[in-house]
Amino acid sequence: MNVLFFSSKNYDHQFFSQANPYHGFNLKFLEVPLNTSTAVLANGYEAVCVFVNDLVNREVLEQLASQGVRLIALRCAGYNNVDLKAAKELGIPVVRVPAYSPYSVAEHTLALILTLNRKTHRAFNRVREGNFALNGLMGFDLHGKTVGLIGLGKIGLVTAKILMGFGCKVFGYDVQQTQEMDDLGITFSDLEQLYRTSDIISLHCPLTPETFHLINSDSISKMKKGVMLINTSRGALVDTRAVIEALKQEHIGHLGVDVYEEEADLFFEDLSDKVIQDDVFMRLLSFNNVLITGHQAFFTSNALQGISETTLRNIADFKNQRPLINEVK
Numbered sequence: 001m002n003v004l005f006f007s008s009k010n011y012d013h014q015f016f017s018q019a020n021p022y023h024g025f026n027l028k029f030l031e032v033p034l035n036t037s038t039a040v041l042a043n044g045y046e047a048v049c050v051f052v053n054d055l056v057n058r059e060v061l062e063q064l065a066s067q068g069v070r071l072i073a074l075r076c077a078g079y080n081n082v083d084l085k086a087a088k089e090l091g092i093p094v095v096r097v098p099a100y101s102p103y104s105v106a107e108h109t110l111a112l113i114l115t116l117n118r119k120t121h122r123a124f125n126r127v128r129e130g131n132f133a134l135n136g137l138m139g140f141d142l143h144g145k146t147v148g149l150i151g152l153g154k155i156g157l158v159t160a161k162i163l164m165g166f167g168c169k170v171f172g173y174d175v176q177q178t179q180e181m182d183d184l185g186i187t188f189s190d191l192e193q194l195y196r197t198s199d200i201i202s203l204h205c206p207l208t209p210e211t212f213h214l215i216n217s218d219s220i221s222k223m224k225k226g227v228m229l230i231n232t233s234r235g236a237l238v239d240t241r242a243v244i245e246a247l248k249q250e251h252i253g254h255l256g257v258d259v260y261e262e263e264a265d266l267f268f269e270d271l272s273d274k275v276i277q278d279d280v281f282m283r284l285l286s287f288n289n290v291l292i293t294g295h296q297a298f299f300t301s302n303a304l305q306g307i308s309e310t311t312l313r314n315i316a317d318f319k320n321q322r323p324l325i326n327e328v329k
Helices: 010-022 058-066 084-090 102-118 120-128 154-165 179-184 191-197 217-221 240-248 279-285 301-319
Strands: 002-005 026-029 047-050 071-074 146-150 169-173 200-203 227-231 252-257 290-292
Touching (some): 010 026, 010 301, 047 301, 102 154, 102 200, 102 227, 102 252, 102 290, 102 301, 146 154, 146 191, 154 169, 169 191, 217 240, 240 252, 240 279
Parallel strands (some): 002 026, 002 047, 047 071, 146 169, 146 200, 200 227, 252 290
């Protein structure tokens, strides 16, 4: 079976090539993203494998279908970039990787929290310049702090376990309450209570029409002054302009993000020799209490191995006409 990868990097080639001998697919890796201009490159391929910032809208899907593409394989958990209605109408199944290593994202969440709190990134640069002063590096004990987690799926639950190991009290919100949440000792609450009581708020929910700009000027106004906000899920969960205003007013005390709502033209590329044209993003970078990483929370060898194995298994299930257990309906 011929499979074309869009937005691929050298690590995609490495891990998928390692996992492929068992399946024997013909894999082709392209660095270009999938969009209306590049969809023509899929001619002759039965499946395309895409990532978080590839464009899979109706126009692209129609182009792919006309060229014989019969499967969209996402090598990620999120699917907000895919027009599922159009895919269904065209008879193209969409499969994804619902879980790979929840520990990778959960641990990166803690890395953002700890770095923002103890300012180790700033201390590192100071010491390299011979500056050992502690002014401006004061943090706080995580022990005893209240952390609100929005989204209690696999990643949210692992994050809760880690935070409890630090002695934090964990509040959680999800669309449904499960026994596992209760067994872990998470205090299940509504969003109003979570905003009001949390010292740190971390997002672990998917991007849907209901969660778009979940963090906005109204929700921020309900949070504690000086709250730390962390987002390792999807950029558009956060209204960036509202967050910037809250940072200026010192209502948000710390911001750590691994995602950004307009990241498609920025992340996963080396732009160090270019002038970044996104004024909103550059304004975020100007705050010394903001920490941004370039969508790397998933980026561990464990996660990439899991992603490659699950993605190829999804494609094999399609090829062999087995049930698609990871199909997005």
